[in-house]
Amino acid sequence: MNHFSLSPALALVLLGLCMPPAIGAARNPEDKVRCAKLEGRIDEIRLRLRMGYTAKQGRLYKQKLSALEAEYRASCR
Numbered sequence: 001m002n003h004f005s006l007s008p009a010l011a012l013v014l015l016g017l018c019m020p021p022a023i024g025a026a027r028n029p030e031d032k033v034r035c036a037k038l039e040g041r042i043d044e045i046r047l048r049l050r051m052g053y054t055a056k057q058g059r060l061y062k063q064k065l066s067a068l069e070a071e072y073r074a075s076c077r
Contacts, residue, residue, distance in 0.1 A: 035076035042068050 045065045053061065 031075070035072065038068060038072045038076065042072065 042065065045061050045068065049058070049061050049065070
């Protein structure tokens with residue numbers, strides 16, 4: 001029986017080479033700033049959802065959160 005072993009560092013390098021880069025990931029400084037602003041807006045809405053709100057406000061917050069998260073997924077990840 002032939003045993004083959006890789007060092008942990010080599011295994012990580014090979015794994016990194018096999019994984020494709022994130023599609024739509026932020027590549028320039030302007031995109032990184034935009035993504036940081038999106039994260040801030042998402043965090044702000046999540047904070048508001050943890051506090052008290054009316055049913056109407058809750059619907060609006062959840063709609064806005066969903067839209068922001070979709071934009072973040074499409075542009076920043």
